[in-house]
Amino acid sequence: MTRAPGLSVRWKLTLSYAGFLMLAGALLLAVVWVFLLRYVPDIADRRMPPGRSVLITGPTRSDLLDAFVPKAAIALGALLVFGLVGGWILAGQMLRPLARITSATRVAAGGSLAHRIRLKGRQDEFRELADAFDAMLARLEAHVAEQQRFAANASHELRTPLAITQTLLDVARSDPALHDAELVERLHVVNARAIELTEALLLLSRADQRSFVREPVDLSLLAEEAVETLLPLAERHGVALEATGDATPVRGSPALLLQVAANLVHNAIVHNLPHGGRAWVTTAATGERATLTVESTGEPLAPELVATLGEPFVRRTSRVRGGAHAGVGLGLAIVRSITEAHDGRLVLAARPGGGFRATVELPVDGGPGR
Numbered sequence: 137m138t139r140a141p142g143l144s145v146r147w148k149l150t151l152s153y154a155g156f157l158m159l160a161g162a163l164l165l166a167v168v169w170v171f172l173l174r175y176v177p178d179i180a181d182r183r184m185p186p187g188r189s190v191l192i193t194g195p196t197r198s199d200l201l202d203a204f205v206p207k208a209a210i211a212l213g214a215l216l217v218f219g220l221v222g223g224w225i226l227a228g229q230m231l232r233p234l235a236r237i238t239s240a241t242r243v244a245a246g247g248s249l250a251h252r253i254r255l256k257g258r259q260d261e262f263r264e265l266a267d268a269f270d271a272m273l274a275r276l277e278a279h280v281a282e283q284q285r286f287a288a289n290a291s292h293e294l295r296t297p298l299a300i301t302q303t304l305l306d307v308a309r310s311d312p313a314l315h316d317a318e319l320v321e322r323l324h325v326v327n328a329r330a331i332e333l334t335e336a337l338l339l340l341s342r343a344d345q346r347s348f349v350r351e352p353v354d355l356s357l358l359a360e361e362a363v364e365t366l367l368p369l370a371e372r373h374g375v376a377l378e379a380t381g382d383a384t385p386v387r388g389s390p391a392l393l394l395q396v397a398a399n400l401v402h403n404a405i406v407h408n409l410p411h412g413g414r415a416w417v418t419t420a421a422t423g424e425r426a427t428l429t430v431e432s433t434g435e436p437l438a439p440e441l442v443a444t445l446g447e448p449f450v451r452r453t454s455r456v457r458g459g460a461h462a463g464v465g466l467g468l469a470i471v472r473s474i475t476e477a478h479d480g481r482l483v484l485a486a487r488p489g490g491g492f493r494a495t496v497e498l499p500v501d502g503g504p505g506r
Contacts, residue, residue: 145227145231145234146224146227146228146231147227149223149226149227149230149231150220150223150224150227151220151223152223153219153222153223153226153227154216154219154220154223155219156219157215157216157218157219157222157223158212158215158216158219161211161212161215162212165208165211165212169204169208172200172204173200233255233262233263233266234262236253236255236266237253237255237262237265237266237269240252240253240269240273241269244273244276249273249276249277249280250277251273252270252273252274253266253269253270254266254270255267294330294333294334297326297327297329297330297333298330300326301323301326301327304319304322304323304326333466336466336467336470337466339395339470346477348388348389348391348392348477349389350387350388350389350478351387351388351389351390352385352386352387352501353385353386353387353388353389353390353393353501354383354384354385354386355384355385355386355393355397355419355426355428355498356381356382356383356384356419358390358393358394358396358397359379359381359397359401359417359419359428360379361394361397362394362397362398362400362401362417363377363379363401363417365398366398366401366402366405369402369405369406370405370415373405373406373408373413374410374411374412374413375404375405375408375409375413375414375415375432376413376414376415377401377405377415377417378414378415378416378417379416379417379418380416380417380418380419381417381418381419381420382419382420382421383421384419384420384421384426384427384428384500385421385426385500385501386426386478386498386499386500386501387478387499387501388478388498389478392474392477392478393474393478395470395474396428396470396471396474396475396496397417397428397430399467399468399470399471400417400428400430400467400471400494400496401415401417401430402467403430403432403467403468403492403494404417404430404431404432404492404494405432407432407434407492408432408433408434409433409434409435409490412433413432413433413434414432414433415430415431415432415433416429416430416431416432417429417430418430418431421500423500424499424500425497425498425499425500426497426498426499426500426501427495427496427497427498428495428496428498429493429494429495429496430493430494431487431491431492431493431494432487432491432492432493433487433490433491434487434490434491434492435490435491436486436489436490437486437490437491437492438486439486442484442485442486442492443484445468445484446468446469446471446472446482446484447469468482468484468494471494471496475496475497475498478498478499479498479499480496480497480498480499481496481497482494482495482496482497483495483496483497
């Protein structure tokens with residue numbers, strides 16, 4: 137933005153200091169002048185009888201005026217010079233932290249988010265500003281690094297189906313004996329996986345941007361709908377689903393929150409025991425928090441793996457039962473993103489003895505007044 141040139145903040149503070157000092161000096165001289173006038177009478181006030189002369193031995197107001205005004209003018213001039221010089225020095229000392237903050241801002245604007253101000257000293261307004269700026273840079277640096285990592289992973293995941301498609305076409309071109317039906321079926325599977333990945337990326341982007349309308353939602357009904365929808369998949373995998381819970385009012389997007397429940401239930405089904413697996417879906421509202429908990433049996437999980445499962449393209453294992461439902465590694469990342477967009481949080485934990493527990497915590501909807 138182009139702005140007209142103006143006085144710097146240092147000059148403004150300097151003139152303010154000098155002006156205040158001049159005003160204080162002028163008021164002090166005025167008080168002194170009034171005080172002196174009380175003890176120095178004017179020659180016109182002295183009563184002289186007609187025909188008699190009076191010898192005046194003390195100073196008059198006229199004498200005081202001639203002596204006081206030049207000295208007061210000199211004093212005010214000295215105060216002006218002192219105020220300008222002292223104000224310039226004091227303003228420079230006061231604005232030195234601001235100069236460091238400005239320099240750091242320019243460095244960050246040039247693309248170096250790793251730079252920090254790290255302003256030393258006791259807590260004051262400038263140090264609060266510097267600390268807030270450092271915290272903002274840290275969040276931006278982490279966000280940019282996460283976006284770069286996400287873009288690299290997304291490019292890798294999207295390149296895989298395209299490479300497979302190219303390989304299938306090359307094989308079909310070099311092998312005339314390959315049946316068209318077989319080629320079409322393979323291409324259909326690869327294309328479906330690419331579409332699934334693209335839709336997951338779009339959903340994740342929509343959740344990150346918070347571009348949705350909030351409305352009252354009963355989280356327990358969404359959990360029941362997700363369980364009913366995925367019940368055939370659970371039966372094919374031999375997983376027993378159980379859903380319990382009371383009414384759980386929240387405020388948000390019904391479609392996105394349904395996606396949260398569906399992703400968690402789907403995750404509990406495909407990552408379960410080969411035989412006799414179980415999954416529990418529970419909703420509850422306690423105090424100001426509403427929770428959706430999906431717990432499932434399964435293989436033991438290392439704590440360091442559980443801590444990364446909410447990241448994009450991170451999978452529990454390299455091999456999942458039911459390859460058609462293996463997912464693209466974005467299920468829990470989408471859940472976390474949607475949950476944070478609804479001012480909540482996702483808590484992941486391994487179950488003792490094997491299995492997994494995912495808990496979504498959201499603010500309870502208190503009605504129209506909230």
